[in-house]
Amino acid sequence: xxxxxxxxxxxxxxxxxxxxxxxxxxxxxxxxxxxxxxxxxxxxxxxxxxxxxxxxxxxxxxxxxxxxxxxxxxxxxxxxxxxxxxxxxxxxxxxxxxxxxxxxxxxxxxxxxxxxxxxxxxxxxxxxxxxxxxxxxxxxxxxxxxxxxxxxxxxxxxxxxxxxxxxxxxxxxxxxxxxxxxxxxxxxxxxxxxxxxxxxxxxxxxxxxxxxxxxxxxxxxxxxxxxxxxxxxxxxxxxxxxxxxxxxxxxxxxxxxxxxxxxxxxxxxxxxxxxxxxxxxxxxxxxxxxxxxxxxxxxxxxxxxxxxxxxx
Amino acid sequence: xxxxxxxxxxxxxxxxxxxxxxxxxxxxxxxxxxxxxxxxxxxxxxxxxxxxxxxxxxxxxxxxxxxxxxxxxxxxxxxxxxxxxxxxxxxxxxxxxxxxxxxxxxxxxxxxxxxxxxxxxxxxxxxxxxxxxxxxxxxxxxxxxxxxxxxxxxxxxxxxxxxxxxxxxxxxxxxxxxxxxxxxxxxxxxxxxxxxxxxxxxxxxxxxxxxxxxxxxxxxxxxxxxxxxxxxxxxxxxxxxxxxxxxxxxxxxxxxxxxxxxxxxxxxxxxxxx
Numbered sequence: 001x002x003x004x005x006x007x008x009x010x011x012x013x014x015x016x017x018x019x020x021x022x023x024x025x026x027x028x029x030x031x032x033x034x035x036x037x038x039x040x041x042x043x044x045x046x047x048x049x050x051x052x053x054x055x056x057x058x059x060x061x062x063x064x065x066x067x068x069x070x071x072x073x074x075x076x077x078x079x080x081x082x083x084x085x086x087x088x089x090x091x092x093x094x095x096x097x098x099x100x101x102x103x104x105x106x107x108x109x110x111x112x113x114x115x116x117x118x119x120x121x122x123x124x125x126x127x128x129x130x131x132x133x134x135x136x137x138x139x140x141x142x143x144x145x146x147x148x149x150x151x152x153x154x155x156x157x158x159x160x161x162x163x164x165x166x167x168x169x170x171x172x173x174x175x176x177x178x179x180x181x182x183x184x185x186x187x188x189x190x191x192x193x194x195x196x197x198x199x200x201x202x203x204x205x206x207x208x209x210x211x212x213x214x215x216x217x218x219x220x221x222x223x224x225x226x227x228x229x230x231x232x233x234x235x236x237x238x239x240x241x242x243x244x245x246x247x248x249x250x251x252x253x254x255x256x257x258x259x260x261x262x263x264x265x266x267x268x269x270x271x272x273x274x275x276x277x278x279x280x281x282x283x284x285x286x287x288x289x290x291x292x293x294x295x296x297x298x299x300x301x302x303x304x305x306x307x308x309x310x311x312x
Numbered sequence: 313x314x315x316x317x318x319x320x321x322x323x324x325x326x327x328x329x330x331x332x333x334x335x336x337x338x339x340x341x342x343x344x345x346x347x348x349x350x351x352x353x354x355x356x357x358x359x360x361x362x363x364x365x366x367x368x369x370x371x372x373x374x375x376x377x378x379x380x381x382x383x384x385x386x387x388x389x390x391x392x393x394x395x396x397x398x399x400x401x402x403x404x405x406x407x408x409x410x411x412x413x414x415x416x417x418x419x420x421x422x423x424x425x426x427x428x429x430x431x432x433x434x435x436x437x438x439x440x441x442x443x444x445x446x447x448x449x450x451x452x453x454x455x456x457x458x459x460x461x462x463x464x465x466x467x468x469x470x471x472x473x474x475x476x477x478x479x480x481x482x483x484x485x486x487x488x489x490x491x492x493x494x495x496x497x498x499x500x501x502x503x504x505x506x507x508x509x510x511x512x513x514x515x516x517x518x519x520x521x522x523x524x525x526x527x528x529x530x531x532x533x534x535x536x537x538x539x540x541x542x543x544x545x546x547x548x549x550x551x552x553x554x555x556x557x558x559x560x561x562x563x564x565x566x567x568x569x570x571x572x573x574x575x576x577x578x579x580x581x582x583x584x585x586x
Contacts, residue, residue, distance in 0.1 A: 046341070046346065049340065049341035049349075050341050053340040053341040053342075056337045056338075056340055057334060057337055057338055057573050057574060058573055058574065058576055058577060059577075060408075060577040060578055060581075060586035061404045061408075061586050062330075062360060062363065062364050062367070062403055062404055062407055063364070064586055065337070065360060066357060066360050066361060066364070069337055069340065069353055069356060069357055069360070070353075070357060072340055072341065072353070073340070073350055073353040073354070073357070076341075076346055076349050076350045076353070077350060079346055080346055080347070080350070083346075118577055118586070168586075171585060171586060172586075175584055175585055175586075176581075176584055178581065179581070179584060284341075284342070287342075288341070288342040288343065288344070289344075291342075291344065291427065291428075292343065292344020292345060292428065293344075294486070294488050294489060294492070295344035295345070295348075295428045295482075295489070296344055296345055297485070297486055297488075297489070298481060298482050298485025298486045298488070298489030299345075299481055299485065301485045301486045301489075302480075302481045302482075302484055302485040305484065
């Protein structure tokens with residue numbers, strides 16, 4: 001087959017909703033887009049462990065401690081599946097981590113915000129994992145097989161995470177006045193950053209069009225963001241908290257809630273590395289990696305010795 | 313048998329696994345490799361789960377005790393007031409409202425995480441003890457403690473495998489890892505003597521046939537530790553002096569900080585549901 005017919009057969013599979021598998025032909029750009037997206041997703045899982053791990057040792061009850069620990073551990077597991085899925089595209093986990101540590105690869109900006117009260121554990125589970133689910137459920141049908149299969153597992157666990165976050169918020173909202181205030185404060189701080197998780201406006205999103213054509217993405221950033229707002233406003237009402245944006249109003253004509261324009265300068269500023277915790281999060285990951293170097297070297301040396309012994 | 317003996321014995325068992333689990337939880341997100349991050353949080357989760365079962369049982373004993381018997385159980389004023397006011401005591405009251413001098417965990421578990429070798433050494437020494445302890449505790453006349461021991465033993469079998477494998481891997485890995493592992497074993501060994509020194513609670517619990525004679529476990533412990541240390545081509549650590557105190561409420565300076573961190577929300581916002 002010629003290059004042209006390879007590409008035609010690739011697009012035909014995409015159009016017929018046949019999943020692309022690692023051994024199949026794929027255009028370089030498709031491979032690159034997927035590596036970028038999956039590794040960014042994997043990095044988000046492991047950097048995302050940090051803001052929540054921040055509260056494990058201070059969780060207010062033993063049950064909350066155990067549930068939060070299990071939850072953060074799940075995020076690590078998601079990182080593992082996703083790194084493995086990306087490895088099928090011809091990149092190693094070490095290479096991807098190198099890209100993270102040198103700043104060449106990004107992770108979700110949401111994790112560059114600080115977790116300053118216990119209520120942030122509720123807000124993250126509810127809003128951040130909730131937004132993640134909305135982004136990720138369509139990815140269970142994404143065109144690349146290993147990514148789609150990893151996402152099926154990830155989504156199952158994420159919905160449990162969202163419930164635990166919402167349950168924390170519910171306990172606080174139904175608690176004492178100061179607990180309710182804590183919940184409101186967390187909602188107010190996490191609302192806009194959570195909406196920004198869906199990415200830039202469609203009009204300026206550099207990757208959306210091609211990703212839609214290749215069925216890596218199935219809905220645009222704005223579509224998903226609107227869906228999230230519509231669902232979440234109802235949940236805020238159930239909690240009995242104030243809406244975090246005075247401009248949230250039902251629009252009969254659109255059949256959706258209207259809300260304020262997001263502060264995109266802030267978004268790009270955090271993406272560029274100037275968020276409140278960008279430097280700290282990356283430094284923590286780099287330190288963990290560097291501190292662990294001698295451990296990984298010892299483990300490989302030991303494995304090598306065992307292999308030699310077995311061969312002898 | 314006095315229920316105070318069962319209570320105090322149960323709390324001592326619980327304190328060990330809570331503090332150990334709390335220490336290991338601090339590794340979350342910072343392990344040398346993702347798989348080990350997950351393995352360590354698994355162990356931490358098991359220990360916090362064991363602590364919860366034990367504290368729940370201890371809370372039940374307190375709630376069922378005649379008022380006169382429980383008028384002076386703890387130094388911590390917040391907890392003791394709750395008991396005296398006939399509040400129903402929960403696992404969280406016991407974990408979050410006692411201060412360091414009420415805790416009876418051994419000194420070993422409160423030692424700092426240090427680097428990977430120090431964390432491995434502490435788990436290696438503690439988990440091996442827990443294995444022998446729970447195996448014996450399964451025969452306790454107290455059926456709740458026996459049941460908790462039986463369930464926990466299954467988990468600890470995995471913990472000792474994890475820790476032993478790392479001692480061997482680091483001991484027989486590179487020159488650097490060998491040196492670090494040897495140093496860590498040497499540094500933590502002085503906290504192992506206390507595990508087998510019977511305190512008054514353990515004496516009373518043993519006499520009542522609910523607790524384990526920990527002094528009788530020392531020989532098997534020594535042999536099992538030595539076997540792994542040899543396999544790792546390391547030297548058995550030595551100690552000129554074994555540190556004791558935690559089991560009698562006289563702790564190292566670390567415990568106060570562990571509790572300050574762990575209990576902070578319950579202290580800053582008392583009497584709330586979370």
